Amino acid sequence: MNNHLQFDYIIIGQGLAGSLLAWQLLQLRQRILVIDSTEKNTASRIAAGIINPVTGLKLAKMALAESYLSEANSLYSTLENYFATTFFQSRNMLRIFKSIDEKQLFESRLKDPAFRPFLKTVHPAHHFSCLSDDFGSGSQLCTGYVNSPLLLDKMIEFLKENNAYLTKSVERSTIKQNSNGVMIDHYSAKTVIFCEGYQASTNPWFKWLPFAPVKGEILNASIRTPLSNHIINSGNWLLPTLNTDTHTQFRFGATYEREKLSTLPTRQGQETLVKAIRCIIRDGSNAKIKIRAHLAGIRPCTRDRMPFIGLHPQNPKLAIFNGFGSKGALLIPYYASLFARHLVFAESIPKNCHINRYWDE
Ligand SMILES: Cc1cc2nc3c(=O)[nH]c(=O)nc-3n(C[C@H](O)[C@H](O)[C@H](O)COP(=O)(O)OP(=O)(O)OC[C@H]3O[C@@H](n4cnc5c(N)ncnc54)[C@H](O)[C@@H]3O)c2cc1C
Incomplete structure (x- = not known):
């Protein structure tokens, strides 16, 4: 008897990155499971969540400021309507x-x-x-700020109601791979997506990326x-x-x-x-x-200050969605939508945030 629970994607890490990517994949009718170790002092749990597209001593405007803002406004207001809760001020x-x-x-x-x-x-x-x-x-x-701890709590309730949440610290050595995909305990999926925040720098499959x-x-x-x-x-x-x-x-x-x-x-x-x-x-x-x-x-900062997004270049059963540095509240909505469309519809990922920019065979 096969008593495995089958998903399309297992997401490891329920910070802002894992949560918003999970939401977008669910909107595209994917079967997902989110696993999180529920640590207290994660970036998403303590951050002020400030959104500011014009920053620094040089008063520089971010390259995609308008697109980031538009996606963030749209996603946070969708979530506010769905959960009848204010997240963005x-x-x-x-x-x-x-x-x-x-x-x-x-x-x-x-x-x-x-x-x-x-x-x-x-x-x-x-x-x-x-x-x-x-x-x-x-x-x-x-400018404004996102109450990310509240958003994460609402998301846990929502994922639990959808049988899509598990509390567990995943030991990477226990992730099994076979021709169909990956297995963690009795949960299997075609792809596991690591959204581990700064802890990704010790991930054996992705530690070649220049985390900072x-x-x-x-x-x-x-x-x-x-x-x-x-x-x-x-x-x-x-x-x-x-x-x-x-x-x-x-x-x-x-x-x-x-x-x-x-x-x-x-x-x-x-x-x-x-x-x-x-x-x-x-x-x-x-x-x-x-x-x-x-x-x-x-x-979870990166050396070139751009996110790390994509399937592993040699092993598409493994993927990463990370590297949002000190601007997660503004960047994650845009990139979660982009990555979900990549996974489901094979839409392309721009070179400057694709992990392949660092892959040197
Ligand atoms: C002091 C501070 C202030 C900040 N201020 C702002 C701000 O004003 N505006 C802004 O936009 N951003 C700010 N940030 C940055 C922002 O917090 C991050 O960009 C964002 O929260 C990153 O989210 P994440 O989901 O990638 O990582 P995280 O929030 O770190 O989430 C990773 C999750 O993965 C889980 N996890 C990791 N490994 C495993 C495993 N093996 N098994 C199971 N679970 C695992 C962790 O428990 C955690 O829940 C700030 C960060 C800090 C530290």
């Missing part, structure tokens, strides 16, 4: 200038039609009474000052979660650590973040900052 961003040069760059971008949908007003110095904005600030549009994981630490904190309701960006970001006349609760992050990779918060990380909070708030050196939580996780 649109929130303008306030970029605090650290120099006259930064202000002038923003002003020149404002005149560029390509940036018109993304940048709005330049505010003079001291426009915001609560902020330390000596060189002024600029408003950014098309980066640890990040975040604080949940509050101060007895009303702040602006914007997401505040000053190199670090401050995301107000509750703003009253007397105090503000917020999330603040994040550190970048490439050497000492762990999901444990550190005293040094906390000190760095508290110092940075004080720099953003007017008269911040005296501010009483109450720390409510201190979290750490590891971003």
Whole structure:
């Protein structure tokens, strides 16, 4: 008697990548099973989920900004309707200038039609009474944040209802392969898709890919000052979660650590973040900052800052969907749709995100 449960795809990892890819494959009527080890400090569980298509000191617009935003808006609103829950909050961003040069760059971008949908007003110095904005600030549009922990919890319920979820830490050496596909315990599928976040760097079939994981630490904190309701960006970001006349609760992050990779918060990380909070708030050196939580996780970054997507070049029973770095909330909806269409309809994957760009026989 054959008591194997047969699927089209087994997805290992239920972070934002595994969850949104699972959703897209289900929309295309594929039979899927998602397996996750339910670790606490995964990138998707601790991330602020901020979406911002114009970033960095050079105020660069991402190459596919409009497409990423359109796919993200569409997918998050579909999920919001389906689950009757809000996941995405649109929130303008306030970029605090650290120099006259930064202000002038923003002003020149404002005149560029390509940036018109993304940048709005330049505010003079001291426009915001609560902020330390000596060189002024600029408003950014098309920004906001995704509540990914809530989305993941809703997705678990949904997958369980569809007999498509299993809690388990998959030992890679137990994945069996035969002419029909792969087997994990008594679950079989034609392809297993690894969505393991930073842990993919030790995956024996994909460790040839140049992963460049980066640890990040975040604080949940509050101060007895009303702040602006914007997401505040000053190199670090401050995301107000509750703003009253007397105090503000917020999330603040994040550190970048490439050497000492762990999901444990550190005293040094906390000190760095508290110092940075004080720099953003007017008269911040005296501010009483109450720390409510201190979290750490590891971003699945890649050397060329592009995702790792595709079937293994020599073994199409194995696939990977990973490498969304520090921009998963914006990028994953677009690439989940693209990869699902590749798997089901054989639509092509662009070279710059296909894993084949690193395959050297
Ligand atoms: C501090 C910090 C701040 C961030 N801020 C932002 C932000 O503001 N905006 C933004 O867009 N992005 C942000 N990110 C990045 C974002 O979190 C990631 O891009 C995204 O969450 C990656 O999702 P993922 O599913 O690839 O990985 P993960 O979230 O790491 O998920 C991987 C999953 O795979 C599971 N898994 C791994 N191996 C196995 C196995 N063998 N068996 C079973 N399960 C397994 C893990 O338990 C986990 O659930 C931040 C990240 C960090 C760390």
